[in-house]
Amino acid sequence: MRAPSGPEIAVGDVLLSVESVSLSFGGVKAVSDVSFDIRKGEIRAIIGPNGAGKTSMLNIINGFYHPQQGRIIFKGKARSKMRPHEAAHGGIARTFQNVALFRGMTALDNIMAGRALKMRTSFFWQLFRYGPAMREEVEHRHRVEEIIDFLKIQEIRRVPVGRLPYGLQKRVELGRALAMEPELLLLDEPMAGMNLEEKEDMSRFVLDVNDYYGTTIALIEHDMGVVMDLSDRVVVLDHGIKIADGTPTEVKNNQAVVDAYLGVAH
Amino acid sequence: MDLLYKIFIDPFVQMGAAPDLLVQTLWEGLVAGVLYSLIALGFVLIFKASGVFNFAQGIMVVFSALTLVGLHEHGVPAYVALVLTIGVMFCLAFAVERLILRPLINQPDIILFMATFGLTYFLIGFGELIFGGETKVMIADQLLLPRGAIEVKMAGGFVSLQKIDIAAAIIASLMVATLAIFFQRTRIGRALRAVADSHRAALSVGISLEQIWVIVWFAAGLVALTTGIMWGARSDVSFALEVIALKALPVLILGGLTSIPGAIVGGLIIGIGEKIGEFYWGPLLGSGIETWLAYVIALIFLLFRPQGLFGERIIERI
Numbered sequence: 001m002r003a004p005s006g007p008e009i010a011v012g013d014v015l016l017s018v019e020s021v022s023l024s025f026g027g028v029k030a031v032s033d034v035s036f037d038i039r040k041g042e043i044r045a046i047i048g049p050n051g052a053g054k055t056s057m058l059n060i061i062n063g064f065y066h067p068q069q070g071r072i073i074f075k076g077k078a079r080s081k082m083r084p085h086e087a088a089h090g091g092i093a094r095t096f097q098n099v100a101l102f103r104g105m106t107a108l109d110n111i112m113a114g115r116a117l118k119m120r121t122s123f124f125w126q127l128f129r130y131g132p133a134m135r136e137e138v139e140h141r142h143r144v145e146e147i148i149d150f151l152k153i154q155e156i157r158r159v160p161v162g163r164l165p166y167g168l169q170k171r172v173e174l175g176r177a178l179a180m181e182p183e184l185l186l187l188d189e190p191m192a193g194m195n196l197e198e199k200e201d202m203s204r205f206v207l208d209v210n211d212y213y214g215t216t217i218a219l220i221e222h223d224m225g226v227v228m229d230l231s232d233r234v235v236v237l238d239h240g241i242k243i244a245d246g247t248p249t250e251v252k253n254n255q256a257v258v259d260a261y262l263g264v265a266h
Numbered sequence: 267m268d269l270l271y272k273i274f275i276d277p278f279v280q281m282g283a284a285p286d287l288l289v290q291t292l293w294e295g296l297v298a299g300v301l302y303s304l305i306a307l308g309f310v311l312i313f314k315a316s317g318v319f320n321f322a323q324g325i326m327v328v329f330s331a332l333t334l335v336g337l338h339e340h341g342v343p344a345y346v347a348l349v350l351t352i353g354v355m356f357c358l359a360f361a362v363e364r365l366i367l368r369p370l371i372n373q374p375d376i377i378l379f380m381a382t383f384g385l386t387y388f389l390i391g392f393g394e395l396i397f398g399g400e401t402k403v404m405i406a407d408q409l410l411l412p413r414g415a416i417e418v419k420m421a422g423g424f425v426s427l428q429k430i431d432i433a434a435a436i437i438a439s440l441m442v443a444t445l446a447i448f449f450q451r452t453r454i455g456r457a458l459r460a461v462a463d464s465h466r467a468a469l470s471v472g473i474s475l476e477q478i479w480v481i482v483w484f485a486a487g488l489v490a491l492t493t494g495i496m497w498g499a500r501s502d503v504s505f506a507l508e509v510i511a512l513k514a515l516p517v518l519i520l521g522g523l524t525s526i527p528g529a530i531v532g533g534l535i536i537g538i539g540e541k542i543g544e545f546y547w548g549p550l551l552g553s554g555i556e557t558w559l560a561y562v563i564a565l566i567f568l569l570f571r572p573q574g575l576f577g578e579r580i581i582e583r584i
Contacts, residue, residue, distance in 0.1 A: 064466075085469055085473060085475075088470060096470070100466045101464065101467060102463035102467060103463050116456065116457055116460070176471060
């Protein structure tokens, strides 16, 4: 357990709140009437059995999907429709369940791509790589190198990511998200498909990001052990409906959650 | 024996006997190659950024040239017409993004490919409706493109270089250089390469797909306009030009679908190979050689380098 359980850990202001959001694809309800909030500085886990609507929820938060009902309030501003690149501008970064990297680029370039939004110099200077453009490039490169050190991927920075093993690809993807200096970081199964050692590494990175950069994190995870260790609060979805919300201990002892995971005896 | 001699020995004897003719043929091949390169370049730009094989690239060449000439026929001064045509190509890029790409986002590639067929026939119909279907003459003089030829004493004879061809080569090189710098060095260039690799990931780091698509389609439109002017100045402007777009196919096979240098080198190889083949082997094989030789060259390359000269070798992890 990360810290003594109790609501007092997550006393920060609400950074994002999801209010009665529903999403369906044709007749299939992916998410129905779900509400919860994410507070500044916490690690919030979203868990649930397969098909519970977790990834849909994440896709709603960063604008890949637009909910039919309900709204998202991020940093005090309500929105019904936000495109993904606008979410990115607003400070939401994410990683994907099955790694989405720029495969043809090196690890370094991938992480640099995360700085795309922060680059401001005009076209003209960029064409000649001179003056302000050069200074800017160096400055961003400096930030990126910090992230590379942080994630301990120095030796692979020049390797095209398509050639890296899966665990490292996930780490580069995390690096790219961090390069955006997000306020809210969404991690979709950051430890899926990893062995125990890689999982432990990744857990430590997630905790360090939270501590060191103070980034608020929302993550989806299947491994209950990991969820219990990492998260401050947990929201549980099942078939698109929220069935529990609370500290890891509360959730673990919740009968509805146990039933959802183990099936109900009839 | 006689046949073998004619195939393997005689053409080279001829080349040696009249080097000035060889240089002339090479030059003509090079010029045709430049135009093939430009068409292939249009394909590559769009394919890299959106994964769409744009069947309409050939017709965009005709459409832009037709718009330019058509506007001039309606009394618009040549340079104003040029600027207006550039504007039309921008509107086209914008409309393509709004009306075709955006509604079809996340659809399989084949659907987008089919959509560009639709675009092709729309542009043919729309172009004919507005400017008429008859053959037109490119306003080369009004655009101050040079005409006539210069004779250069070279290789023991005279080689004749059309001024318009020299201009075409220079303009094409400048265009390619500008595009290369643009895509290698600028923020938009980096965003473009990111989009080419993964749409989802590009969106998640805050790159706007819509913006990038408009930019590449506009760039492809400008390339098409340049091609249209150059090609139109050498022959004339009609929908028959569309068939040259098919020549881009062997060029793309040769150069690789995703490589800008590949498109250029591929275009030059096809152009030169075609002219040399036609001139030296043509009499032996019959006059139709130009229509199929490009495909044969491309096929031979394909046997040895399936990813093309500069294409990315795709290694899938299993």
